[in-house]
Amino acid sequence: MNHKRPDKKEIQGKNLKQKDLSLDLEYSICGQKLYTFITLVFLSLTACLAISMILGLLGAEMGLQLILKREDWLTSVLIYVVISGWLLTAVTQNPIPGVSVVVIGLSAVTHWWKAVPLSLEQVLQIIITTLVVWATTVVIFHLIRFLIASLDILFEQPLIVRTLMTGSIFLGTISGAIISLLPETTEVPLIAKIVGILTSTGLGLALMLSGCWINHCQNVPWKHPDPWRNLVLRVGSWRGTSFHNLDLSGVSLKRAKLANTNLQAKKFYRTCFQKATGVERARVDSQYLDLENLKVQKLLTNASSQDQDFRGLNLRGAYLQGADMRGFDLTDTNLTGADLKGADLRGSILICTQLAGADFQGVDLRQNILMDANLTEADLRKADLRDCILVRAQVARANFSGADITGICMEDWSISSQTCFTDVRCDYIYRRYQGQQPTNRYPVHRNFEPGEFASQFQQPENQLELVFKGEFDYTALSLTFDQLQTDKPDLNLKLQGIEQRDNLWIVKITSENPTTVENRIKEIQDAVYQGYEVTTTRLENNPLIRRIISD
Known part of the structure; x- marks a missing residue:
């Protein structure tokens, strides 16, 4: 079957306006007359x-x-x-x-x-x-x-x-x-x-x-x-096609010719540059993402890059569908809202990576290191997360529906009642991370039954779990909650229970208002952790106060 090639859109020399902007600019010929x-x-x-x-x-x-x-x-x-x-x-x-x-x-x-x-x-x-x-x-x-x-x-x-x-x-x-x-x-x-x-x-x-x-x-x-x-780029883009200060969210520039173009747009949320040419000869800036960086340009246009070091770069909202990113170092990289559907990220390092709202549908994330990564509201449906390290990862409101999470290490990860585990595939998980290796397999001598993982780890709608390491001070936690009820009565927080897992202490908190925990999770975490630290220090420095309270 012969596929008709889309008509080329000749927009050389045009100073485009937001109201006239089309989302379909594939095969566009930009630049100068x-x-x-x-x-x-x-x-x-x-x-x-x-x-x-x-x-x-x-x-x-x-x-x-x-x-x-x-x-x-x-x-x-x-x-x-x-x-x-x-x-x-x-x-x-x-x-x-x-x-x-x-x-x-x-x-x-x-x-x-x-x-x-x-x-x-x-x-x-x-x-x-x-x-x-x-x-x-x-x-x-x-x-x-x-x-x-x-x-x-x-x-x-x-x-x-x-x-x-x-x-x-x-x-x-x-x-x-x-x-x-x-x-x-x-x-x-x-x-x-x-x-x-x-x-x-x-x-x-x-x-x-x-x-x-x-x-x-x-x-x-x-x-x-x-x-x-x-x-040179300022001169080279003189009187060329201008996207200056436009919102190019969702615009497809696939296979477009962009040489000698002003691409200083204010937003590139999931703008498709794949197979576009001439981006390296267009005038760009980094006000939204690091488009001035040539290896970022190559990743966006070629869906791959020989240089795999993307540490600390800003790829916010980047369109990376189907990209080959195997072995990439994305430590401290900002991929908030990025579209990574169908991408291959096997063996990549995503330590402290910002991935909030990113689309990982069907993405191969096997053996990724996601320590301290922010996956809040990330779409991980049908993703392959086998053997991933999710230590201290934030997965509040993330969607794991249909994902394979067998072998993940979930020590100290932060979930919420809206973290979705519907139809996840999981045979076992690891609860600890020691010596650069996941340890403490669970279940120990068997695999999870279908649906068992979700039933054990799905949080109630109004519950939040906070993790404390090492020695635990019940008195300090009790005083912290008393102080919170005085300082922030609108939170309506209640201490639901404390569970010990090896040297970890899991504090379960609920609120009378189900939306409070979900909407103010960061505020609650900061208030409890900081209050507990301050109270513990006070009790250590003033043993008399502890004796009075104990009596």
């Missing part, structure tokens, strides 16, 4: 031509002074020595070769100066001239680097960039050299003029090749964060 693109290329090459002409003027003048040994020929020698040393240092990223060239060159220049009597004024003039020419060369060099980066953003093919830049610099330096030689008399030998032209052309090509090399070594304009990249 042809005349805008041509204008930018023309301006870039014109700027390159102009600065190359300046190089041509300088290079030809210094070349003539050297070949004809004019009055200022020593100044030209010094300038070449300084520029050569600086350029060598810039290219090698090592000061030793550059300093060596400067030292050797200055030694030779000093030797020549001994035969030429110079006044202090002449020496100062030589130094000032050298510094001015060197500073001018540095500015031109960085302008060339910027123009190379700009053309890299505008063109997908690097060969086109190099060809255009080489032609522009070659033409500019020759033109500048010819202009410099026009006032010269016919007494200047032809060979001197040729040397002047070759000197200027060589200087221009040396700066261009050095600029290309340094951009390549420093990964400009692809490195993030980098001010060069920000500036």
Whole structure:
């Protein structure tokens, strides 16, 4: 059966508004209109031509002074020595070769100066001239680097960039050299003029090749964060398609062409970028998620990434359906509200990861480390959680319907009455985590019967369990609840019971209002834990109070 390919939506150069925004932008062609693109290329090459002409003027003048040994020929020698040393240092990223060239060159220049009597004024003039020419060369060099980066953003093919830049610099330096030689008399030998032209052309090509090399070594304009990249993308997206400050939640940009586009939207909640091209050449920011990071861009567009280190990154609301994220390190990563349906996260590390409201339907999470992860309201229906480490994980209001949770380690995890375990598959669980391994298998010598796990661990609607480790102080807990009833009577909290599991103490709390526990769970946890800690400290420091209470 032949599937008709969707029509391409050509929206180049449009400044889109929220009211006109379509959720279906698959196969969209964004970016600049042809005349805008041509204008930018023309301006870039014109700027390159102009600065190359300046190089041509300088290079030809210094070349003539050297070949004809004019009055200022020593100044030209010094300038070449300084520029050569600086350029060598810039290219090698090592000061030793550059300093060596400067030292050797200055030694030779000093030797020549001994035969030429110079006044202090002449020496100062030589130094000032050298510094001015060197500073001018540095500015031109960085302008060339910027123009190379700009053309890299505008063109997908690097060969086109190099060809255009080489032609522009070659033409500019020759033109500048010819202009410099026009006032010269016919007494200047032809060979001197040729040397002047070759000197200027060589200087221009040396700066261009050095600029290309340094951009390549420093990964400009692809490195993030980098001010060069920000500036180049600002130029590259000029008059391109603009999504600036729009809410792109739920918008599909699948297979869209996004180069030279302004993608500084205010929200990307589950925006699909899969198989989109040119995101790395679009102007983006990180106000909603870390879209400026190139490996985040690759993950969103390719649904995979060779770089598996995503620690501490913001992937809030990211559309990652079907993504291959096996072995990823997502420690401290923000995946709140992310769409991970059908993704493969086997063997990933999700310690302290924010996963509240994330969609894990059908996701393979086998052997994941989810210590201290926040899975509040996460959708884990039919997910494979076998052998996951869920130590201290927050799973309040999470939906585990139809999930396979056999072998999970659930020490100190935090659930609520609305945590759903309908039709979960579970043969056994581990209650403790010691020596980097789950221990204390339960049930010990058998497997759970169908529905047994849910019946044992499903919390009553108005009940909350708090876990205390080590020595437990009944008196401190009792005083804490007395104080809470005085300070926060609206909570209507009651101490339902205390259960000991090895060195863990499970305190069960209920409220007369069923919604209180669910809606104010964090407030209750903080109040009890902090109050218990303060009261315990007071009793330890004042044994007399404990004796009075006991009596």
